[in-house]
Amino acid sequence: QLQLVESGGGVVQAGGSLRLSCAASGRTFGSHLLGWFRQAPGKEREFVAGISWRGGTTTYADSVKGRFTISRDNAKNTAHLEMNSLKPEDTADYYCAADRRISLPIMTTPRNYDYWGRGTQVTVYS
Numbered sequence: 001q002l003q004l005v006e007s008g009g010g011v012v013q014a015g016g017s018l019r020l021s022c023a024a025s026g027r028t029f030g031s032h033l034l035g036w037f038r039q040a041p042g043k044e045r046e047f048v049a050g051i052s053w054r055g056g057t058t059t060y061a062d063s064v065k066g067r068f069t070i071s072r073d074n075a076k077n078t079a080h081l082e083m084n085s086l087k088p089e090d091t092a093d094y095y096c097a098a099d100r101r102i103s104l105p106i107m108t109t110p111r112n113y114d115y116w117g118r119g120t121q122v123t124v125y126s
Helices: none
Strands: 003-007 010-013 018-025 033-039 046-051 058-060 068-073 078-083 092-099 120-125
Touching: 003 092, 018 033, 018 092, 018 120, 033 068, 033 078, 046 068, 046 078, 058 068
Parallel strands: 010 120
Antiparallel strands: 003 018, 018 078, 033 046, 033 092, 046 058, 068 078, 092 120
């Protein structure tokens, strides 16, 4: 079993930055593809970024490409989402998720992920 806990959310002005963290418990953390998703009020949960089990492959939603960076440290059972140049439309609850699979490709639909954190809220004001 893998448990995920997100942190680092907050309120920030447009153009600012936040760094989200995902802390995992469970010895299999390094054996999972990871993803960050977000869900804004009244909208469906959407893929933000994903990373392979070794961190060598990443993928991003077009809406965040060039602004967000996903990373992971398997030795510390943590993952991060560095968010720069934030926009009001980035406002959402952000979730860390783990795919049971270890092999590529990185999936971008929520149903492909087996473990989820409870989320951390990000609010960007203009």
